[in-house]
Each structure stands twice: as structure tokens, then as C-alpha cells.
Amino acid sequence: MAVRKVRLATEVEGEIRELVRSEVVTNPRRRPETESELAASNINSVLQRATSALVQEIDTLITELESSRDMLNSEAARVQREVVQYSTLSQAALQSTKIITESLTQLKKVPDAPTLSD
Numbered sequence: 001m002a003v004r005k006v007r008l009a010t011e012v013e014g015e016i017r018e019l020v021r022s023e024v025v026t027n028p029r030r031r032p033e034t035e036s037e038l039a040a041s042n043i044n045s046v047l048q049r050a051t052s053a054l055v056q057e058i059d060t061l062i063t064e065l066e067s068s069r070d071m072l073n074s075e076a077a078r079v080q081r082e083v084v085q086y087s088t089l090s091q092a093a094l095q096s097t098k099i100i101t102e103s104l105t106q107l108k109k110v111p112d113a114p115t116l117s118d
Contacts, residue, residue, distance in 0.1 A: 009058055013051060
């Protein structure tokens with residue numbers, strides 16, 4: 001949806017640029033001769049103000065999105081480090097459990113092993 005809004009804003013901006021490049025706008029020293037040229041000049045100034053605000057808003061949104069992207073990238077890296085640490089700890093716990101199990105098995109196999117009740 002955001003991409004569609006940016007595309008729409010880009011299209012509007014392109015159309016406005018075409019209007020700005022028209023003869024009425026490209027020659028600012030020329031005084032409007034007809035009522036339609038005066039209206040076109042007025043429309044141009046209104047469009048320039050409107051598009052200026054839109055472009056500024058789009059720039060603000062882009063900055064916010066870039067900031068959010070950076071935050072998400074740093075959080076993804078942090079989570080990845082945490083997963084690696086958890087995996088390492090799990091492997092160590094598994095190895096310890098195997099060693100304890102093997103030791104207990106060896107202890108049970110010894111016939112003269114003292115029992116806890118002795």
C-alpha cells in the first residue's frame with residue numbers, strides 16, 4: 001500500500017512538472033495575456049505549494065521507514081546472537097547430561113560399588 005502511494009505521488013509529481021514546464025511557467029517574466037493564462041499561473045502556484053508539502057511528507061516517511069529498517073536489522077542481529085548462545089548452552093547441557101548418564105551407568109555396572117545407604 002505504501003509503495004502504491006509513493007507511485008501515485010511520483011505520477012502526480014511528474015504531471016505537475018510537465019505543467020510547470022509549460023510556456024506559461026517557463027517564462028516567469030512574461031505577464032499573463034489572457035484570463036486562462038492567469039488561471040493556469042494561479043493553479044501552478046497552488047500546485048507547487050501542495051506538492052512541496054507532499055514531497056516533504058514523503059521524505060519524512062522515508063526517513064522514518066529507514067529508521068525502522070535499521071532498528072529491525074539490529075534487533076534481528078541481536079535475536080540471532082541470542083539463538084546462537086542458547087544453542088551453545090543447550091549443547092553444553094546435553095553433553096553434561098550424557099556424561100552424567102554414562103557415569104551412572106558405569107557406577108551401576110561395578111559389583112562392589114558402595115551404595116548410598118552404606
